């Protein structure tokens with residue numbers, strides 16, 4: 001097992017699935033050492049765990065391979081979720097692979113184009129809700145209570161079991177070393193909870209002897225967990241109208257908030273918010289200094305790290321892992337809106353020279 005390449009099912013002994021899993025080779029994502037970005041931010045050692053390299057381009061595949069396998073094991077015939085986009089793409093492909101119908105509820109007008117494309121092409125029933133993600137989640141929970149439909153949002157613990165493998169892989173890829181800190185975006189707050197659980201399990205099993213400080217980043221327009229953390233509260237006050245360019249984490253009432261606040265506290269971590277401008281700058285830095293293309297939500301990890309290092313709240317001597325949760329191609333419209341427009345020229349050498357050298 002020690003020599004097998006990292007992937008979700010490398011760790012099957014630690015996953016609660018008894019059948020042959022529904023798998024599309026998820027996990028095993030790269031952990032890049034990012035020296036140029038480390039220098040810009042001012043930390044000694046920085047790694048990026050690029051979850052955009054999963055089959056659908058986000059970490060949600062880790063949770064869905066386990067969640068949909070469990071649905072099949074339990075004999076469920078239909079699966080459903082509410083989503084800001086990525087969860088719906090993941091549910092759609094694993095539902096397709098398993099041969100069962102999937103239903104996804106999305107907040108109308110607030111989902112990145114690539115994600116809708118994935119959900120549609122993989123054959124999910126895509127329903128746009130005239131409301132935000134929190135409204136969609138409340139609705140799908142009600143539907144699944146009344147109908148024999150298996151709910152695969154992160155209120156489902158099997159999802160989080162799959163996502164905890166991010167922690168296992170980080171340890172594995174660092175040669176059984178544990179980083180000082182893991183920084184990641186927080187929306188519905190499942191992933192920070194899941195990764196924290198993974199690190200804890202490795203300590204319990206005697207594989208490692210310490211855990212990283214879990215550090216969650218939100219955007220200023222949608223940051224109930226940051227507010228609760230800063231107020232020293234153990235639960236959030238929901239935000240009614242969350243708004244951010246990072247539509248993946250445009251969430252005002254995260255269902256796993258309590259668990260996330262515990263994970264942050266017991267690991268000695270923290271929570272911080274960044275502006276949309278700061279996250280776009282981090283997205284460009286990842287892309288242009290390291291060749292790592294991420295969607296806006298993912299870049300909050302790097303933007304948050306920079307803010308906390310600048311504020312002196314994170315020591316420059318730390319070894320840090322930033323998790324980038326989704327791929328650049330998920331949200332092409334955002335890219336077009338934040339980058340300079342391409343130039344169009346006449347098809348002759350003179351015009352080309354002008355465009356190249358001007």
Ligand code: F0G
Nearest residue numbers: 083084086087187188189190191325326
């Ligand atoms: N990054 C991306 C790209 C996401 O899609 C999400 C969540 C998160 C971070 C936050 O993770 O919710 O576990 O705290 N997306 C969900 C979805 C809500 O429906 O795709 P979290």
